[in-house]
Amino acid sequence: MQLSKQDLQERADKVYDTIIVGGGAGGLSAGIYLQRYLLDSLIIDKGKARSFWMQELHNYLGLPPDTQGRTLLKHGKDHYLSLGGDLLNGYVEEVVDKGDIFEVKVKIGRQNSTYSIFRAKYLIAASGIIDNLPFVDDMQNVYEYAGYNLHVCLICDGYEMADKRVGVFGRNERSLEVAFSLGWFTPYITLFTQDMFEVSSQFRDRLWEHEYELVEKPISKFVGENHQMTGVQLMDGSVIKLDAGLVSMGSQFHSGYLSRLNLQTQGENLVTDFSCRTSHPRIFAIGDLKLGLNQVVVAAADGAIAATGIWRDIRRERGVKRRLDVDSVVLAG
Amino acid sequence: MQLSKQDLQERADKVYDTIIVGGGAGGLSAGIYLQRYLLDSLIIDKGKARSFWMQELHNYLGLPPDTQGRTLLKHGKDHYLSLGGDLLNGYVEEVVDKGDIFEVKVKIGRQNSTYSIFRAKYLIAASGIIDNLPFVDDMQNVYEYAGYNLHVCLICDGYEMADKRVGVFGRNERSLEVAFSLGWFTPYITLFTQDMFEVSSQFRDRLWEHEYELVEKPISKFVGENHQMTGVQLMDGSVIKLDAGLVSMGSQFHSGYLSRLNLQTQGENLVTDFSCRTSHPRIFAIGDLKLGLNQVVVAAADGAIAATGIWRDIRRERGVKRRLDVDSVVLAG
Secondary structure (H helix, E strand, O other), X not given: OEOOHHHHHHHOOOEEEEEEEOOXXXXXXXHHHHXXXXXXXXXXXXXXXXXXXXXXXXXXXXXXXXXXXXXXXXXXXXXHHHOOOEEEEOEEEEEEEOOXXXXXXXXXXXXXXXXXXXEEEEEEEOOOEEEOOOOOOOOHHHHOOEOOOEEOOHHHHOHHHXXXXXXXXXXXXXXXXXXXXXXXXXXOEEXXXXXXXXXXXXXXXXXXXXXXXXXXXXXXXXXXXXXXXXXXXXXXXXXXXXOEEEEEOXXXXXXXXXXXXXXXXXXXXXXXXXXXXXXXXXXXXXXXXXXOOOOHHXXXXXXXXXXXXXXXXXXXXXXXXXXXXXXXXXXXX | OEXXXXXXXXXXXXXXXXXXXXXXXXXXXXXXXXXXXXXXXXXXXOOOOHHHHOOOEOOOOOOOOXXXXXXXXXXXXXXXXXXXXXXXXXXXXXXXXXXXXXXEEEEXXXXXXXXXXXXXXXXXXXXXXXXXXXXXXXXXXXXXXXXXXXXXXXXXXXXXXXOOOEEEEEOOOHHHHHHHHHOOOOOOEEEEOOOXXXXXXXXXXXXXHHOOEEEOOOEEEEEEEOOEEEEEEEOOOOEEEOOEEEEEOOEEEOOHHHHHHOOOEEOOEEOOOOOOEOOOOOEEEOHHHEOOOOOHHHHHHHHHHHHHHHHHHHHHHHOOOOHHHHHHHHHHO
């Protein structure tokens, strides 16, 4: 059930089989599988997964290619709740390993926040990442286009940018390297430094050789209408026309709550095995937090894989249902 | 486009970027990703993927839990064709590695068959498995219930069997081990040997300890109506009432066409790395053929991962689009 503040007291003493941090595609898929394994799970969701911002999922098998990310999430949430899973809107501040169980400290409510501790035997880290966006004075101007034709994922949306005039927004020279992969889809590329960093002469040579433009002046705003960005206005008032944008400014990893658990990482990504298990035997990581492809369908598959790994562990420990157990429930009912 | 016999001639000299053997969930997902990477692909489908037989996909994120497998496949096929991919109904007999390319020999048509050779740089083996089913005189009687409440996958359908009277159909003692995992969901289990093999006294002891029944007589047919199996009739005329069945009789791997390529296997499964790449650098394996969880969402994710690996390889080799190339197309158009 969807937990509200009133329900928290009765969950205080419960030890869940699994707490899932994050209610995006990965977390919901894991929750659906866990509930179907007759395990009890709690999803703690801070809201607005990365896929929430996607206006069109073009490449998720089985869904029409104009499906909004939030539609997928809504279906997944309803599905999970229909299987009896618990869902709480809250922000996980810390996870403490108490040996057999984890204590998960959650901040609930943005104003007049309260704090609760939840307990579980297993943890699935499914809290993902969120992309950094270009900085302009009025950030609402960026949100107007982000997820429409101001893209954050080349793999997802390269196809949509084919042969278009695309602006690439970086935060350092290295992040602008994506332009050369984007070059597979279109030759009309303009790179923006937003006056935040310098680029080397070698890099300039490569841009010249590729016929890519470089704009080093600061941006004042994006221009366009109806969520379709048509260009960028610079601080000096000039406008550069574009058909689409690709933001490559890095991401925030929502993994601060894991920081004291010393999990193995590569860069900021958690390292996992083929079962999505981290270096801690009872912590699994799925979706964008872990190494691998950042795609909705991969996160959903990770959820299935992690949930199955947890079920196998628990099944070995608890064994089978006995007739007496079931019969007694029937008699009691 | 959907290829017919008339179209084959003009495809004879083409070298596809990738040929995908199998048009199930994995193959279609791979095809969608490849086409969106502006690579050209051909899916060769013999028809009736394992998921085709699934009456309800209960655990695929984003789809209502009563979605038929064939509905998912239909959507995926339409999606793939809308992106310009080629699809051929045919049976792949052999793949020959010619160094830089693969030659794929395809039998087309069940009657009056013709044979064609197709060529590609990369190959995705997505041809999956199909489950062996119990043998009765009239196999139509088995098809009547298979995929409804005569299940083949504990992970998919354990939840549907909770606390029900379930018959487990094996082909040897080892295959009956699944009963003890099914025991997580229900204690009311009857195992059937169909008089095809003996079981050891140790195994009988375990069954006795678990209160599971063992039926060693041959089966004459399943009984039930409207695709709901309600029991099994033995050759001696007696009927054993059941609420559901779980078939555990092994599978046929559709991988004969790979046999001369000496790919690394574990059991009958192909071994792959995190990119779904087999021991051959230009052959990828996805879905049930490879080691891992046999789930539709995993196959779909595998397709995305394999397609991305292939795109990265080819991109490094071919480089970027040039303005001149695109402009000349525009001028020619």
